[in-house]
Amino acid sequence: MHYKTIYELAPLIKSGDLSPVELTRSQLERIEKLDGTLKAYATITAEQAMQDALQAEQEIVKGNYRGHLHGIPIAVKDLCDTSGIRTMGGSYVFRDNIPKTDATVVVNLRKSGAISLGKLNMTEGAVGGYNPKFAIPENPWRKSHWSGASSSGSGAATAAGLAYGTLGSDTGGSIRHPAAVCGVVGLKPTWGLVSRYGVMDLAPSLDHVGPLARSSVDAGIMLQAISGQDPNDPTTLTGDVPDMLAGIGQGISQLRIGWDEDYSSTDMETSFYEAVTNGVKILESLGATIIPVKMPEIMRDAMDAWPVICTTEAALAHSSTYPSESDHYGPFFKEWLEIGSGYSAKDYAEAHQTRLMMNGELENTMAGIDVLACPSTARASYPVTPELLYGPIPPDRDPWSGRFTVPYDFAGLPTIALPCGLNTDGMPVSLQIAGHHLSEPLLVQIGDAFESASDFHNLHPAI
Numbered sequence: 001m002h003y004k005t006i007y008e009l010a011p012l013i014k015s016g017d018l019s020p021v022e023l024t025r026s027q028l029e030r031i032e033k034l035d036g037t038l039k040a041y042a043t044i045t046a047e048q049a050m051q052d053a054l055q056a057e058q059e060i061v062k063g064n065y066r067g068h069l070h071g072i073p074i075a076v077k078d079l080c081d082t083s084g085i086r087t088m089g090g091s092y093v094f095r096d097n098i099p100k101t102d103a104t105v106v107v108n109l110r111k112s113g114a115i116s117l118g119k120l121n122m123t124e125g126a127v128g129g130y131n132p133k134f135a136i137p138e139n140p141w142r143k144s145h146w147s148g149a150s151s152s153g154s155g156a157a158t159a160a161g162l163a164y165g166t167l168g169s170d171t172g173g174s175i176r177h178p179a180a181v182c183g184v185v186g187l188k189p190t191w192g193l194v195s196r197y198g199v200m201d202l203a204p205s206l207d208h209v210g211p212l213a214r215s216s217v218d219a220g221i222m223l224q225a226i227s228g229q230d231p232n233d234p235t236t237l238t239g240d241v242p243d244m245l246a247g248i249g250q251g252i253s254q255l256r257i258g259w260d261e262d263y264s265s266t267d268m269e270t271s272f273y274e275a276v277t278n279g280v281k282i283l284e285s286l287g288a289t290i291i292p293v294k295m296p297e298i299m300r301d302a303m304d305a306w307p308v309i310c311t312t313e314a315a316l317a318h319s320s321t322y323p324s325e326s327d328h329y330g331p332f333f334k335e336w337l338e339i340g341s342g343y344s345a346k347d348y349a350e351a352h353q354t355r356l357m358m359n360g361e362l363e364n365t366m367a368g369i370d371v372l373a374c375p376s377t378a379r380a381s382y383p384v385t386p387e388l389l390y391g392p393i394p395p396d397r398d399p400w401s402g403r404f405t406v407p408y409d410f411a412g413l414p415t416i417a418l419p420c421g422l423n424t425d426g427m428p429v430s431l432q433i434a435g436h437h438l439s440e441p442l443l444v445q446i447g448d449a450f451e452s453a454s455d456f457h458n459l460h461p462a463i
Contacts, residue, residue, distance in 0.1 A: 081198035155177075380428065
């Protein structure tokens with residue numbers, strides 16, 4: 001039951017054949033059994049979850065069924081404000097932070113009837129390293145392996161069957177990285193489709209909030225629930241939210257998929273690249289046309305620009321606590337903020353100009369195609385140690401490793417990460433599909449077609 005999809009469970013809950021109370025209880029029992037090792041959760045809200053499950057069950061019995069998420073246990077990344085429940089953002093600075101209101105995404109999930117099991121562990125500040133006061137989530141596929149940086153608790157919980165869907169955030173890849181290395185689906189939306197109100201900032205011009213799930217349809221269901229204009233966030237898009245499930249079951253014949261073989265193969269481990277290439281061939285076998293494209297030559301400069309923008313905006317976001325409480329920050333994020341505080345306005349402006357040029361060239365690359373295919377990450381999960389992940393920033397940290405994720409954060413384009421097999425080391429690999437603005441329904445449609453022709457999304461770790 002713990003590996004069922006939301007789309008499979010929803011009809012059973014609606015009909016009364018499955019109790020939200022029993023489903024929630026079973027998830028809490030699994031968390032109690034496994035999370036002491038996996039460390040996906042920062043805070044478990046068992047009592048509140050059971051109360052909400054009982055309320056959901058009573059509403060459904062009375063005929064007040066709200067939709068696919070009603071009575072479904074989920075969890076959110078611990079940078080989303082939750083009223084009366086601590087929100088730490090992975091930082092010891094905020095260890096006693098108890099918000100008085102919910103983030104808009106949390107409000108929207110509650111409106112959908114979803115049951116929150118708790119808050120998920122993450123890197124400090126949503127970058128690359130953890131605060132030494134907090135636990136590091138384990139990759140469910142293999143102990144002491146990378147679980148995907150920022151939204152690592154979200155990836156681990158989804159892959160291990162400790163929630164039916166989770167929320168993550170993505171500034172440089174942190175929905176897609178944990179989804180990819182933990183073998184689940186990650187859907188980064190168009191920038192502005194989902195409100196960031198009540199979500200701790202890393203770099204506001206780059207931050208996205210979106211779902212991780214065990215199927216593309218599930219990701220679409222969650223994205224539908226959290227999307228929409230929010231008066232509390234003036235950067236949210238106006239207009240109606242598209243129907244995320246409009247294209248499921250319709251196939252992908254006539255689809256034009258851009259593919260740059262050099263971009264997808266250079267500096268890549270062979271079995272990873274082969275799995276991604278096989279995924280593209282599966283899409284071609286379903287009727288899609290593969291169109292050769294060339295990614296922008298400015299990309300390497302653009303990858304160098306990302307840390308300038310991210311560190312500078314992070315320093316501004318944390319200006320009320322850094323440097324005044326610098327002793328409470330961990331080595332990695334403290335150094336990140338120090339770097340950002342040292343850049344000049346000229347440095348930031350030059351990086352922003354590079355970003356704009358990259359966005360323009362990427363738009364030209366994607367002209368004439370419906371979507372672009374490439375790997376979701378630069379490498380599969382690899383061995384890590386607490387010393388490495390707690391920081392400071394590794395001296396060999398290479399911005400080039402973000403080449404498959406950062407361009408779509410820069411441009412605010414939606415992408416979906418799809419499990420597409422295992423590498424020779426037995427770890428998950430992932431195919432990414434990037435679309436044009438507000439093309440999320442098409443990405444869900446593609447993911448659904450891909451899953452109908454393969455079984456990669458049904459691969460689970462041997463826990």
